[in-house]
Amino acid sequence: MSAKIRPLSGFPELLPAARAVEREVIASLSRTFELHGFTNIETRVVEPLDRLAKGGEIDKEIYVLQRLQQGGETSEAELGMHFDLTVPFARYVLEHAGHLEFPFRRFQIQPVWRGERPQEGRYRQFTQADVDIVGRDVLDFHHDVEVMRVMVEALDALPVPALSFQFNNRKLIQGFYRGLGVPDVTAAIRTIDKLDKLPGEKVAELLVSDAGATPEQAERCLALATIRVPDTSFVEQVRALGVTDDLLDEGLAELAAVIEGCSAAERRHVSVEANLRIARGLDYYTGTVVEIFMDGYERLKSVGGGGRYDALASDGRTTYPGVGVSFGVSRSLIPLLADGVLAGSRPVPSAVLIAVTSEDSRPESDAIAAALRAHGVPCEVAPTAAKFGKQIRTAERRGIPYVWFTGETGHQVKDIRTGEQVDADPATWAPPHDDLRPKVVSRTDQEQNQ
Amino acid sequence: MSAKIRPLSGFPELLPAARAVEREVIASLSRTFELHGFTNIETRVVEPLDRLAKGGEIDKEIYVLQRLQQGGETSEAELGMHFDLTVPFARYVLEHAGHLEFPFRRFQIQPVWRGERPQEGRYRQFTQADVDIVGRDVLDFHHDVEVMRVMVEALDALPVPALSFQFNNRKLIQGFYRGLGVPDVTAAIRTIDKLDKLPGEKVAELLVSDAGATPEQAERCLALATIRVPDTSFVEQVRALGVTDDLLDEGLAELAAVIEGCSAAERRHVSVEANLRIARGLDYYTGTVVEIFMDGYERLKSVGGGGRYDALASDGRTTYPGVGVSFGVSRSLIPLLADGVLAGSRPVPSAVLIAVTSEDSRPESDAIAAALRAHGVPCEVAPTAAKFGKQIRTAERRGIPYVWFTGETGHQVKDIRTGEQVDADPATWAPPHDDLRPKVVSRTDQEQNQ
Known part of the structure; x- marks a missing residue:
């Protein structure tokens, strides 16, 4: 082309x-x-x-x-x-x-x-x-x-x-x-x-x-x-x-x-x-x-x-x-x-980016994503096993509000807007309703709410 | 044309x-x-x-x-x-x-x-x-x-x-x-x-x-x-x-x-x-x-x-x-x-046809429809105040499973497939989940279920 x-x-x-x-x-x-x-x-x-x-x-x-x-x-x-x-x-x-x-x-x-x-x-x-x-x-x-x-x-x-x-x-x-x-x-x-x-x-x-x-x-x-x-x-x-x-x-x-x-x-x-x-x-x-x-x-x-x-x-x-x-x-x-x-509040449907610790462990990240999707949480797995800081910036650039980490101590999910990071179970965790899907952000609404 | x-x-x-x-x-x-x-x-x-x-x-x-x-x-x-x-x-x-x-x-x-x-x-x-x-x-x-x-x-x-x-x-x-x-x-x-x-x-x-x-x-x-x-x-x-x-x-x-x-x-x-x-x-x-x-x-x-x-x-x-x-x-x-x-199970989204007793009372039928819609029940009001039998046949022809009647004794809803008619409150009544929206009927599913 x-x-x-x-x-x-x-x-x-x-x-x-x-x-x-x-x-x-x-x-x-x-x-x-x-x-x-x-x-x-x-x-x-x-x-x-x-x-x-x-x-x-x-x-x-x-x-x-x-x-x-x-x-x-x-x-x-x-x-x-x-x-x-x-x-x-x-x-x-x-x-x-x-x-x-x-x-x-x-x-x-x-x-x-x-x-x-x-x-x-x-x-x-x-x-x-x-x-x-x-x-x-x-x-x-x-x-x-x-x-x-x-x-x-x-x-x-x-x-x-x-x-x-x-x-x-x-x-x-x-x-x-x-x-x-x-x-x-x-x-x-x-x-x-x-x-x-x-x-x-x-x-x-x-x-x-x-x-x-x-x-x-x-x-x-x-x-x-x-x-x-x-x-x-x-x-x-x-x-x-x-x-x-x-x-x-x-x-x-x-x-x-x-x-x-x-x-x-x-x-x-x-x-x-x-x-x-x-x-x-x-x-x-x-x-x-x-x-x-x-x-x-x-x-x-x-x-x-x-x-x-x-x-x-x-x-x-x-x-x-x-x-x-x-x-x-x-x-x-x-x-x-x-x-x-x-x-639009974000350009992607994903509410969560599943971090990948190493390419070898990608199947584990895929399994976490599958568990989240099974109860309706849109998510994607990080494209590369880069350093976690870089994976967080990937989520930021895509407008994805949460990043999921899996380490020796188990599963944690981080709200990258507040920095708050908590333990979470992929079979049950879901973001607040407002974060689940991209939303329409209306300037008139914002003004009315001020 | x-x-x-x-x-x-x-x-x-x-x-x-x-x-x-x-x-x-x-x-x-x-x-x-x-x-x-x-x-x-x-x-x-x-x-x-x-x-x-x-x-x-x-x-x-x-x-x-x-x-x-x-x-x-x-x-x-x-x-x-x-x-x-x-x-x-x-x-x-x-x-x-x-x-x-x-x-x-x-x-x-x-x-x-x-x-x-x-x-x-x-x-x-x-x-x-x-x-x-x-x-x-x-x-x-x-x-x-x-x-x-x-x-x-x-x-x-x-x-x-x-x-x-x-x-x-x-x-x-x-x-x-x-x-x-x-x-x-x-x-x-x-x-x-x-x-x-x-x-x-x-x-x-x-x-x-x-x-x-x-x-x-x-x-x-x-x-x-x-x-x-x-x-x-x-x-x-x-x-x-x-x-x-x-x-x-x-x-x-x-x-x-x-x-x-x-x-x-x-x-x-x-x-x-x-x-x-x-x-x-x-x-x-x-x-x-x-x-x-x-x-x-x-x-x-x-x-x-x-x-x-x-x-x-x-x-x-x-x-x-x-x-x-x-x-x-x-x-x-x-x-x-x-x-x-x-x-498709039916050609219209309506789950309920609201019967109209007389043209004068159409606003009452409209109000019932509004109450049903307020909690997510798709419905329509009958096009004419014909005899109830004719209104039921209208629902039948459109594939609408329920007809809503309002009389002196209050509200009643009829499942026109079974003939069962029960008292109902427009503020809360909803059909079974399976009847709420048109569904895809698959012959292969039916065969498998037999």
Whole structure:
């Protein structure tokens, strides 16, 4: 292999201690999802190109697969790498519908690929965690509340900074615009979505020019979009704008139920808001929508989002409505790891290094390691029978907290952080629970504890 | 989304219950590797094409990535999908050497991609589990024993049929051929490797024609290749062939140490053999080599393999020797799942379905679920307030063993397999340990238990 290796821009790779953090985050998310009865699936990373490329913005970011040397096979299907987990999930549901029970509750944690310009929080390969419920023909609204509450709980258990779930409802917006009499409701939604890039007056102008609104209608659209409260008081504030519409009523009731359902329990660091300017660009949302923001990392834009789609998938005869939410594992973790907000406590699983007195006695050290492993203590045997001082430094460099010595007087284990050394039996000794496995060290936790 | 979804040949996808089996296998492998102090890494799935394509057999199977629409960027690096986990690991070691401690012990469980013709056990996307130890400049031989023993232990813990580790040593073969005076040792190794496809006499002919051996030398090469024993008695058998050579001596001692080291403990279903015809085609092995076979699935050829490479990676100044072994997770599991040898006990994590008496009382059912989850019981709330009989059938169809009812007389939980229904407190009730999570059901286990 040749010299000079440079990182590939947009394809971040984690060193062992950081990877331990990512694994713990993924394990924690999975634990919560499974406690709520969501089953894990993985889809293949490729899809037929015609399923991915739908003429949208994303198309130019799709990676296409080709064989280096095309063999005798002529008509190999054109394949592309999936750019999210929703498109492959929809295809999975259609392909395997006969073998699934509906409502089908699944979570999926996999990398996705987008050929976009790399920047902080934006990568070409990055991991997403999606949780969705999909029904056959129908999917009761209470599943909206359920799936959002699951993600609130899952993220509340993570060692990350405070997160804010900002909810809205497409029916609420559409009903309001319709009740108000805005001529082009779709254009209006698309225009209001620009509020985070353009000033209010500019958006008002666009509502007039692009959506056919009167200046007074535009003003009330903006008034709606400025409503942002941590409880259900938005209902009265919207009513005060004087618009009545059946769809608006439905949207208000749904959004209130989501806010109430997600606020029910005490949370550690996740808060919930109704934010009536959240629209989410994608056209297929039809009810609940959500975006998730991380405290101090507003520059990343949302670190997650999702909503209700009345037609996640359809095979012509059967329609599959769904509701789900996605969390950007790489998008949030990689900046936190880079900033030192999160770190792994050590780069190796080993809690103990078994010292080797001489190469002849390596089998005895192996036997001690086997005894420790038999009751679940991760450990490794020193690579060389160097002087004990050097073996201790080996443990130090690897972040291993304990070194095990065997001498004429029997077994002893040393905590190399304190220097304390005690007699120990390999059949029963275990480190304190906190030392057993690598942990996630969170700067915010440390600060809170001070 | 359109109709008519057909599976993509070579890209198998697992239904939820089968995926639960795969997850448990991956978790079990990870547990063993971590108990032995191996740290997990993941590498990005793409590598620069010039690092993957080295003019070998594999080149024509490499998938190359291209953007659907090339944008303004002109000189995007040519990227290919990795076809194993060794090439990316070697690159990872070179790229991050300054941040790693050597010997670096890592495991890696990821999919790889090969555009080969799909057949049983051969897929275009498949998951491998690799465990390796890599040193800087030097790597003591005892690590060969260590890494092989770790994989023996890891596979012994899996719910799969009996597995056989068949070991050999390149030094042994090379030293034997050299001591025997075979002119072209490399050609001889390559020829002997054909013994599983060609009869002995044909291989003997090729040894004469391609490796320049005399008929008598060819006969002794074949005699060496037929030695296959479950212990270290091969040493005497080789000595009896009357060849002496320093490298042969080294190889014999190493192979004996590996066989002894891997046989030391009692195993459930993994056996170990010295099989002196194992050569492994790849040229970079320099000592220990191993192939792993699965009982009753010899048609899959090996389900794993690996060995020692004195130059896993090099940056010109520093060389990184390594030793490792890879297990084909998909290659072994997918046929076992297809044949019903392995199955998941249920397709959902939920152990309990909380019945809903009426939609009005759904929040009460939610509260029961929350109480169960708080002490680690995975559960879900019934999707509709149908008649109880229908809710029980919902649980049945999903494979959920318990249904929770709340009535005027308090809480009761029913084991729907036995019909037994008992009073229960949501704050403390838990199912028997065996029912808590989906399990791997192994037909071989069942047969053994009968």
